[in-house]
Amino acid sequence: MADTSRVSVGTWRDLLGAPHLGASTVLAGGVLLYATNEFLTISLMPSAVADIGGQRFYAWVTTVYLVASVIAATTVHPLLMRLGPRWAYLSGLSVFAAGSLGCAFAPTMELLLVGRTVQGAAGGLLAGLGYAVINTALPSRLWTRASALVSAMWGVGTLVGPSAGGLFAQFGSWRWAFGVLVLLTAAMAVLVPFALPGRNDSADADPPRLRIPLASLLLLGAAALAVSMAGIPHDVRATAALLAAGVAIVVVFVAVDRRAAVGVLPPSAFGPGPLKWIYATLGLLMAATMVDMYVPLFGQRLAGMAPVVAGFFGAVLSVGWTGGEITSASLRRTQTITRTVAVAPLVMAAGLAIGMFSLHEDMSLGWAALWAVGLLVTGTGIGIAWPHLSAWAMSRVDDPAEGPVAAAAINTVQLICGAFGAGLAGVVVNLTDAGNAAAARLLFAVFAALVATGVIASTRSCRRPH
Template sequence: MDSQRDLGSWREMAEHWRTVVVLAGGVLVGAVNIYLAASLLPTAVEEIGGERLYAWTATAFLVAQVVATLSVARLLSVRGAIASYVIGFAVFVVGSLLCAASPAMVVLLIGRGIQGLGAGLLTGLGFALIHSALPRPLWVLGSAVISAMFGIGNFVGPALGGLFAQFGSWRAAFVVLAAVAALIAALVPRALPAGERRAAQPVPVASLLLMLVAAAGVSVAGILDNPVLMAAVLAAVVATFVAFVVSERRAHHRILPHATYQRRSPLLWVYLSIMLLASGVAVETFLPLFGQRLGGLVPVAAGFLGAALSFGWSASQILVSSARSQQLIRRLRVAGPLLMAGGFAVLGLLQIQDAPLPVVIAWLPILVLAGAGIGIAMPHLSVAAMTSVTDPDEGQKAAAAVAIVLTMSTALGAAIAGLLVNLGGASLPTSARYLLYGFAAIAAIGVLTALRVNKLTTASPPGVTNPPTDPRKHLPRNRKQQMSRT
């Protein structure tokens, strides 16, 4: 028998518009900033110099973002929701204004690091507070809106950055970003519950250090030109991740929820599925290049290829977030990576030198469909993470960990994409095929992890995918409570 999930409507969602604007807006400014900065930096370098430090602007941002995302649970426990969000927006505004005022590349690097701290806090808070700031029936819709902000940022950022760069106003772009963040921050006191403050949790030092080493390794791999050296660094990153898992399993205080490491919990498989899906976004970095050099498109038209993947991701999330049938939800989790793998594989077949215009035009709907593979699965995987534990604190940590996984998977995907393109050597069609076939294989692995998620969640009652580890904690205290439950 197919159970139905208790799901709110978009009309109910509109009643919480301030909360949605704050949660989604915080994620959006961070996502826009990544691609905005990439578009602006060439212009900034012409003015302030520092070309040798160019690649490190992304590294500074990424490492700082990971540090901040890992700190969300601790910040919430000490400061509560409102103060945490105000801190996140304030840090992001300070970093943006420092970037705008940078007289030299070193100062810009510092500003990018501060921006990364703010963006990491806002991204982590956005996912963590779905659990407490929105009613449970709105979790799926909230997850869909917030996750869609990554896709929207992927095509708004370059367009906005290109517009400001065109007029030589790269500093003004950072000022505008700071102003938008400040406006959203003004809604925070009326949009969020204050949240209960608790004693600060001990910092899981070993796990945190291993995650930082992995983040730094991914960043370094992404800027290397030698494929062998890049592969060696990525292998070291994988070894660091393994050490992280071992450390987390043995530790008393962890970054990820305890249920992640329980045998019958779907949480580990949920995170792996999210990582395998989200890493595929790295493909869009090279799509404008392929469009120009293989398809003969002008830069503006080639830019739409990069935006097509993100558009498919964002639009499909909104369309499927209203799914109520548990059977349909299970199918969407599997269909997502399957659609993405098929889209990349077909697109790989169409990568030829001097491709005819009809072939190039066919790339666009294929990319939209491949992006839709992320969108149809992502909100349901995010909610699966939140409902995989019964303890509210662990549920908040499970939700916040989605942001950690997304941040790391995007960075890891970028490094893998660089490696695959480099393997193609001087032949651009070969590089394009390696890239697309490689990520098709990665997405195909996601089919297997999604099937594992479905198997583990089907075994549990609807709405509770990971039964309590200690049933005695959930037994009624007396006969009266037992009768009231029945």
């Protein structure tokens, strides 16, 4: 018999109509600021180092940003409960603007790292709020489309970040890239009071005490730092030790968080239901996208692309991600949705395999076009699954009260798995220390095999809790 059950999904016109346009803009805009800033420095750093020095801290510009983001993302739920959506967003935007201003005027690399740390802390908060406030600011029928809109900003950020950074660097104005971020942040802050609700005035009790899972935070930060550093050493033994340390710390984090009174992950993630598999699928898909970090580099070395062109070429994966999300968010049949989510890791693996076979020394236009097809398929793979997995994470909990925690944990899982993916990518590329076609093919092959194993988690994530 044909499956006739349907999921109640609002329309894009409803989400982007006058009643919800302000909230949608703020939720998506916060994630866009964070994602754009994360990828902005890929194109900016050569110019910045030539201006203020600090070559030995080159990798740390990304490392400190990511670690601060991971730590800050876990404070989303307690801050949201304490301050409410409006003041939580205004606080995050204010700190983000201050960090961006510090980067714009930094006279040395050390002070630039301070600014990047502040940016990362505020950006992690904004990115987490983008998911956590969906079920507060919008009706449930719009959650899937709102999740698609918010998560699509990661794809947009990977497009805007490298290309905008390349343009600013090309004209010798790398500081102005951070200055523009300050202006955009201020514009969004003006919109927040009109778009988001304030505190919950219906409660007659005092606001809840701000409780932050400190032990879990420290463990997550240490794990992200260890994995981010793993690609730096030239000694294979040191690299392996750092990766092993990162994995071991994550195992300890799971054990500690499971027993904590206030944890990063909701209690349902440790139960028999599908929530743990939903997070695992989200994490594997996100980790596999980290191959995109090296697309501009290999585009210049193997295909002879100009830096700006290579930056735009690196956005092909993001185009597939965004297109896949917009298309998949319109699905209504339950059976179609579950099958789409289940095969998503295999779609990504197929795209990465196409990319692996297309990479050669002195690539012709035809091989570059095939590489672009592989990147497009890879992005489509994560895009078709992400909005549904995000919506499931908010709803498939044992206790409805866990919904906000489950929503905030989406961003934490995304950041920590992105850190692992970035570290693994650096390790694979540095194995040959040549940065040639062999290293590029190995990178795509390893990540294709990694994400293919995610079909186990994606299949199990489709199960409904009893």
